Amino acid sequence: MAPADPPLDRPSLRRRLERSKYLYLLFTGPFLFYVLFEYAPMFGVLIAFKEIKVFRGLIPMLTAPNVGFKYFEQYLADPYFWQLVRNTVLIRVLGLAIGFPAPIILALMLNEVRSDPFKRTIQSITYMPHFISLVVICGMIVNFVATDGVVNNFLAFLGFERTPFLVKPEWFRPIYIASDVWQDVGWGSIIYLAALTNIDPQIYEAAAIDGAGRWRRLRHVTWPGILPTVVILFILALGRIMEVGYQKIILLYTGATYETADVINTFVYRRGLIESDFAYATAVGLFTSVIGFAFVIAANRISRAVGETSLW
Amino acid sequence: MVGIARAATHGDRVFGLVNGLLLVALAFITLYPLYYVAIVSISHGYAVVRGEVGWWPVQVNLESYRAVLEAPYVLISYRNTIWYTVVGTIVNVALSAFCAYPLAMKFFYGRRFFTAFIVATMFFKGGLIPTYLVVRSLGLLDSMWSLVLPTAIVTYYMIIMRTFFQNIPEELHDSAYLDGANDIQIFFRIALPISTPIIATMTLFYAVQHWNSFFPALIYLSDRAKYPIQLVLRSMVIEGDVANMQVEFQDDERIVDTTVKYAIIMVSTVPILLLYPFLQRYFVKGIMIGSLKG
Numbered sequence: 373m374a375p376a377d378p379p380l381d382r383p384s385l386r387r388r389l390e391r392s393k394y395l396y397l398l399f400t401g402p403f404l405f406y407v408l409f410e411y412a413p414m415f416g417v418l419i420a421f422k423e424i425k426v427f428r429g430l431i432p433m434l435t436a437p438n439v440g441f442k443y444f445e446q447y448l449a450d451p452y453f454w455q456l457v458r459n460t461v462l463i464r465v466l467g468l469a470i471g472f473p474a475p476i477i478l479a480l481m482l483n484e485v486r487s488d489p490f491k492r493t494i495q496s497i498t499y500m501p502h503f504i505s506l507v508v509i510c511g512m513i514v515n516f517v518a519t520d521g522v523v524n525n526f527l528a529f530l531g532f533e534r535t536p537f538l539v540k541p542e543w544f545r546p547i548y549i550a551s552d553v554w555q556d557v558g559w560g561s562i563i564y565l566a567a568l569t570n571i572d573p574q575i576y577e578a579a580a581i582d583g584a585g586r587w588r589r590l591r592h593v594t595w596p597g598i599l600p601t602v603v604i605l606f607i608l609a610l611g612r613i614m615e616v617g618y619q620k621i622i623l624l625y626t627g628a629t630y631e632t633a634d635v636i637n638t639f640v641y642r643r644g645l646i647e648s649d650f651a652y653a654t655a656v657g658l659f660t661s662v663i664g665f666a667f668v669i670a671a672n673r674i675s676r677a678v679g680e681t682s683l684w
Numbered sequence: 685m686v687g688i689a690r691a692a693t694h695g696d697r698v699f700g701l702v703n704g705l706l707l708v709a710l711a712f713i714t715l716y717p718l719y720y721v722a723i724v725s726i727s728h729g730y731a732v733v734r735g736e737v738g739w740w741p742v743q744v745n746l747e748s749y750r751a752v753l754e755a756p757y758v759l760i761s762y763r764n765t766i767w768y769t770v771v772g773t774i775v776n777v778a779l780s781a782f783c784a785y786p787l788a789m790k791f792f793y794g795r796r797f798f799t800a801f802i803v804a805t806m807f808f809k810g811g812l813i814p815t816y817l818v819v820r821s822l823g824l825l826d827s828m829w830s831l832v833l834p835t836a837i838v839t840y841y842m843i844i845m846r847t848f849f850q851n852i853p854e855e856l857h858d859s860a861y862l863d864g865a866n867d868i869q870i871f872f873r874i875a876l877p878i879s880t881p882i883i884a885t886m887t888l889f890y891a892v893q894h895w896n897s898f899f900p901a902l903i904y905l906s907d908r909a910k911y912p913i914q915l916v917l918r919s920m921v922i923e924g925d926v927a928n929m930q931v932e933f934q935d936d937e938r939i940v941d942t943t944v945k946y947a948i949i950m951v952s953t954v955p956i957l958l959l960y961p962f963l964q965r966y967f968v969k970g971i972m973i974g975s976l977k978g
Contacts, residue, residue: 385793388791388793389793391791391793392786392789392791392792392793392794392867394866394867394868395785395786395789395792395867396786397868398782398785398786398867398868398871399782399783399786399798401778401779401782401783402779402780402782402783402837402842403798405779405783405833405836405837406801406802406805406837408818408822408833409815409818409819409833409834409835409836410805410809410810411805412810412814412818413809413810413811413814413815413817413818414805414808414809414810414814415810416810416813416814416815416817416818417810417811417814419814419817427817427820429821430817430818430821431821433817478710481703481706481707482707484699484700484703485703485704485707486700490704490707493711494707494708494710494711496964497711497714497715498710498711498714499964499967499968500714500718500957500960500964501714501718503892503896503956503960503963503967504718504896504953504956505895505896505897505898505914505917505952505953505956506896506898507896507898507914507915507917507918507921507922507952508917508921508949508952508953510918510922511917511918511921511922511945511949512717512721512949514921514922514924515921515942515945515946516717520733520942522720522738525735528735529735554713554714554717557710558714562968585693585695585696585699586695586696586699586700587699619898619899622899622902623918623922637812640811640812640813641812641903644812644813644816645812645813645816645903650813650817653812653813654811654813654814657811657812657813657814658811661809661811665807665808668807
């Protein structure tokens with residue numbers, strides 16, 4: 373064997389390409405998918421800096437004259453900008469305030485159940501709404517809270533006045549958040565239940581022998597057991613602060629409730645796809661993603677730091 | 685846990701009882717809206733409007749279901765949704781597997797580069813408008829493929845699959861390779877058959893997503909004949925566009941309206957509910973695999 377030959381454990385580039393050729397064949401489709409539907413839109417973001425009047429295909433649009441940060445300046449100067457930010461952050465923060473603890477509480481409650489069939493039944497029931505489509509959920513909301521719907525029938529029965537909830541801006545957030553919790557509280561509890569199964573039953577035994585009642589076992593054994601999971605998930609949720617479920621809002625809001633319901637992404641949708649103001653809407657979207665990305669990075673950093681220290 | 689049960693005090697028993705009652709209440713709150721939809725859909729419109737339907741269906745009849753089935757676009761959209769779900773899921777599972785398998789093979793040249801290339805897309809997104817413009821530039825607007833191709837791979841699911849493929853013992857590949865099989869043959873004859881659990885999980889993940897999805901259809905389709913059921917549902921149930929259904933009702937239209945809305949909700953949701961026992965099992969498993977990774 374000639375000394376120039378590469379060592380056996382490092383075959384030549386040619387050999388390695390040759391060895392992988394069938395895998396490349398498999399990989400072609402997925403590769404094209406990522407190029408076309410992930411990377412092309414990433415470059416498409418550049419139209420946020422272009423002078424664009426009408427749709428002309430992506431490549432002509434990308435070679436249109438530059439306008440620099442014109443749309444960004446317009447957006448930041450628009451008084452409506454602050455309202456959008458406010459609505460986005462409020463619906464998310466209020467949503468977290470209720471939607472974050474809810475599955476934890478449910479998991480803790482399920483953990484206290486001693487009868488397995490009962491526990492499994494409750495789990496099966498509470499996971500179910502997760503699989504129901506957004507359109508169905510919103511359809512139920514719209515019809516339930518309509519003036520002749522079941523909610524108003526009940527209120528009228530109690531002697532209250534019938535209220536057209538979905539055209540009242542002050543009711544939008546409560547309805548949005550409550551239905552979110554209703555749909556996903558069970559599903560969200562799964563991850564905490566998984567964390568709870570990792571707690572050593574002997575610790576419970578020991579605590580019980582020491583005379584700790586259920587409350588004290590909950591506080592001193594169970595809670596510390598899931599705290600790391602809680603912290604990590606909370607930080608990750610903070611990282612998604614700009615990600616509001618705008619598809620649901622599009623289904624639920626009306627002109628009458630924009631005041632509280634219109635968030636950045638619904639605005640992008642209307643401005644871009646209904647009014648075809650592509651460049652401006654892309655600029656707003658890009659601006660939001662940049663802020664959102666900063667949050668995600670910060671959250672990941674913090675979770676890594678906390679993750680290391682919480683391994684005690 | 686026996687030890688704990690023995691040590692139960694009076695306070696503990698009260699705690700257990702209250703806890704159990706609260707959970708039953710939660711189960712009730714979860715089920716009742718769904719139950720209500722079901723009983724309204726088979727009740728008489730007048731009874732519903734008069735607020736008589738609360739616990740039991742009143743004057744049971746299937747008129748509303750007849751109206752739903754006769755309404756224009758309902759059956760077409762149902763057929764479309766089945767097409768989107770079947771074709772979409774096949775494309776999803778196939779492309780995800782074609783992507784995950786090479787990335788799981790240690791000898792795949794460029795493996796690290798392609799992994800980074802793909803993982804980067806989880807952090808950087810073009811966003812709504814640029815994605816729309818790409819779909820439009822490709823001439824996919826108003827094509828049924830616009831609901832299939834732009835979402836052909838969910839990277840997160842693909843990575844779960846890759847993790848699964850990575851755990852297949854290498855000797856299995858190696859011996860087949862030495863027997864003269866090429867990697868595509870190995871993929872189809874060896875890797876896929878022993879990966880049925882993950883394939884089943886992914887099929888359910890993707891299928892539910894297709895069945896429930898409405899937003900891509902909303903932005904990419906304008907031809908009503910291509911609408912999925914969710915979009916027809918939206919115009920009938922949320923926008924209250926029942927008048928467009930052009931159904932000749934024997935009763936007063938407005939009164940039948942309500943029960944028809946609930947009936948179409950049932951019709952669009954029943955397949956999901958029938959699949960639910962499987963969904964629950966596989967999805968919980970999927971969440972666990974995902975959380976182990978993360």
